[in-house]
Amino acid sequence: MAKIGAEEIKTTKEEENPKEEAHPYAFHVSGPRNVVAPNWRDLINSSWKDPNHKRTVIACFIQAVYLLELDRQENKTEENALAPKWWLPFRYKLSQTLMDERDGSIYGAVLEWDRSAAMADLVLIRPSGAPKAVLALRGTLLKSPTIRRDIEDDLRFLAWESLKGSVRFKGALEALKSVATRYGSNNVCVAGHSLGAGFSLQVGKALAKEGIYVDTHLFNPPSVSLAMSFRNIGEKAGFAWNRLKSMLPSSGQTLATSEEGEKISSGGLKNWVSYFYGDKTSAELKKWVPHLYVNNSDYICCYYTNPDGRDVNNGGGNKENAIPIKGQAAAKLFVMSKGKQKFLEAHGLEQWWSDDLELQMSLQNSKLISRQLQSLYSLPAPQKTPLQQLR
Template identity: 75%
Template sequence: METTNQVSKEEEAEEQRKDLVVSKEEEEEEEVEEEAHPYSFHVSGPRNLSTLNWRDLIYSTWKDSNYKRTVIACFIQAVYLLELDRQEKRTQETALAPNWWIPFKYKLTQTLIDERDGSIFGAVLEWDRAAAMADLVLMRPSGAPRAVLALRGTLLKSPTMRRDIEDDLRFFAWESLKGSCRFKLALEVLKSASNSFGGSNVCVAGHSLGAGFALQVGKALAKEGIYVETHLFNPPSVSLAMSLRNIGEKAESAWKKLKSMLPYSGQESRAGEEGDTNKNLGLKSWIPRLSSFKNSGFGVGKWVPHLYVNNSDYICCSYNDPGGDGGVNKENVAPPGNGPVAAKLFVVTKERQKFHEAHGLEQWWSSDAELQQAIHSSKLISRQLRSLYSGSGTSSQVTTQGKS
């Protein structure tokens, strides 16, 4: 009987040991799955920046445009993940977003919340002096912003998709996002950061819809004489308002050409001129009067936004259309130094890319994102910035950099 009980206890102990082993294996598998999340920094983040140390932070170089583009894109990715962490109820220990700013010695100081659905659409990241000092980084690297306002684009997830698309349609219809509560809050936060740290120490950046907001809040501050560094990844360029405006301009141009072909003299000339003025006013009255084209008096060349576009992305590719005809017009090519720089345009020209890849944010921290420089004028950028340069009397120039 004792032997039987002893065997039974040994079997029970063996089963418990097996259960414990299985339980540990399951926990390890869960940890591996968590670590291998596709949005984890070490999985999908930049490969060449995975092991930063104090030497990298000091000597690396925020002055290098490739490095700066990479880090700013990572900050925008962090905003996407802040909202996904919120939606999926991740804890502080399991959150994915922090790892996208911690390696660069920045900290989260504010999140921007959409009052309509409670979603996170932006965040302010500031240089973390304490974390830097802990790693013997005694000073902020030259060229590194004191604060960055990062704005995400559209998330096709049910909790926030409705409000994101609502603002997408707002831009498509009017080419203005000023009616959105996000514009008001982003402008207030950016202005506050500029007042605290100085405009030269502040940066605003966005992707897709977020780039649309970043462009318009950056331009709004520029009109007030506050010039913040601006980075726009895959900014939206297609709108119904711009299309109608183009149609109106073409119709007006056709009328002027027709008028020049008609014979006139004396009273007919004067009467014709008065009639032409009235007709032109009537023609222009239906062209959308966009608020972004009304103001002037801007100091030329003091605010130069950086635009990052992909030719395979139909949402932003129009920014790389020099003459509005989809091709490169050699007559529009301007030599370096000919007039003030209106914007810096960085272009990816890979062929046969799917839209999802071409519009994605990940391409901008890719290790093979080497840029070559070219220069031409872009009518679309000129129109976007017309109100800032209309008082100068000089033609704007667009610096364009492309990837082969």
Template identity: 55%
Template sequence: MGSNAAGKPPASASVSWEFHTTGPRNLSSPGWRDLIRSSWRDPNYRRVAMSCFVQAAYLLELDRQESTGSGENALAPSWWKPFKYKLLRPLIDSRDGSIYGALLEWDQLSALSDLIVLKPQAAPKAVLAIRGTLLRPQTVARDLEDDLRFFARDSLRGSVRFTGALEVLKSTIHKHGSSNVCVAGHSLGAAFALQVGKALAKDGTFLECHLFNPPSVSLAMGLRKIQEKAGKALKRYISSSSSSSNASGGSAEEPQVASQIGEEKLIKEVKTWVPNLYINSCDYICCFYADRSGVATVTTEKHSGVHSKLYVIAKGPNKFLEAHGLQQWWSDDSELHLAVQDSKLMYRRLKSLYVQQ
């Protein structure tokens, strides 16, 4: 679950992934005007920034492998500096010493050089960006280990990366507050971002979350769905048998109706955590989050019970490697639609946050 854009760069990575060459073309430079009308209020600018931060997490590891991390040839810094952020700390996997994430923080000193005396409204104070699978000899073993962990268990809680990311987020939230912190990830990194965000949401801490090409298929999820269907079929059989043998008793459907009413009430009353999903329907790793019945349409309406903001590529790459890549999310050539329909798969993943199990 990696990326052709960042997960498996060509041999000439030092040329291919320079920000001025492959980064966003029409990115506006921050200035004093952002104090009046912040670019961060624009969802498109926010998406571009978050995808660039995740790209920086990929490049931090590439810089480490190529021994360019602290030199002038380092690629990663150019992907956060244009947004006036700095690297607070990299997240390191204790199993192989690889960098799997980056904690970035608003750089007020750099902002002053462009006459930005205060942090623009809506700009997060800190962002945790988590990369996906990096198909290189030094990282592929541990990355694929976590890929298989997710596929087999639909959970990444046993990974040292989950523990590390969760600890970093908790300390950052304690410092800045949850409303000033974001988490973003691509592919496997999106799976980590989703699960650490969910863990925090269970404790009542709701964090802004951006998920680029999150994996949608797992063996555990499929088995769980089959088990749930079998359980419902068994309950219907027992209910019908009970009602036929005891016609004088109450309606067998009453408990089921009461359960549905209770579930709907919980969904409306409980504060909902709403992550942002970015999906390309031509990417078979993440496509099952999207509604396959048709093209999503643009909407600005707020619907009760919505569990995710699902952004679907309407015009973008249609070959798998490019469709799963990170580069499309900062590209000016891509067109996005915000889906009116909610993602049923995302609801299943987040169900424990809204309804009693």
């Protein structure tokens, strides 16, 4: 990752607790090196406009959630806690922790812009592009106090490709709705890593269905599930059946009947929506386009890079004005380009703030992206007429 500015966050060893110096998760040990702290220059040109800076800071906030739970498990005091070092340099503060009511573990946190801390650094207003609030959600922690509930949700996704049955989904959705209502959806971000990315995608999607579009960043989102495997088998069987039907004489285009009793062509939902709405569907796609950060060497998220036959590649990683493919669900997909890596390295969160990070960005119609987002663009249920309501 290129240097973002001349002023960098620097932490000298003299300022650190001697015991914290050797800790591998201390901010000054494993945190980003070339990232700018908010300063008065942000009144003119905000660092948050740089997508590299934004990705780095948001990844640090997710790391803070992992450390909030580790601090809790290790009974760390406020003086020697590791987590605050991951949000304080960016002038944010902890406003809410999300705790699993079953085991008391912390799985998420809401971080808000700290106006008073920024004012102390002569940053009079919030930099352009910096969210007022960020909901960050961690992934699986292989530690005895929380591993049971984490694995439980991992298996939930593996079996059903859905996390809506989890109490963590409910808590995350309520927290996101709360800050979106308080600050406005344009000023709020939701982000997660691994299992947390799965939750972030699904709560973001739930709000999008209500017309509330929140900036969404997903690091190593899970893409492997038994449900998906069964559907893939079904897709291949359907493809073979369609090939067989194409060889038979046909008297006309096959028609299907919808639940409302209307006839639609075998082209499916996409053609139906396009027929009634035309280009409006493409406009709607622009309202919620999640950012996915994946690594091809990570078998948990690599399926997102499997294209659906059509792929719009925009070359560089900084093209923010890409247009979704007409009538198709889309996402900004950032792919790590480091070659083959070991799984733990490829799935780790730390890679997303590394200095030598190289990303390729495309607005891509992968099979999984289309499947995950397709339900957002289905037509609403038809409204009953007054006469029908009286029946």
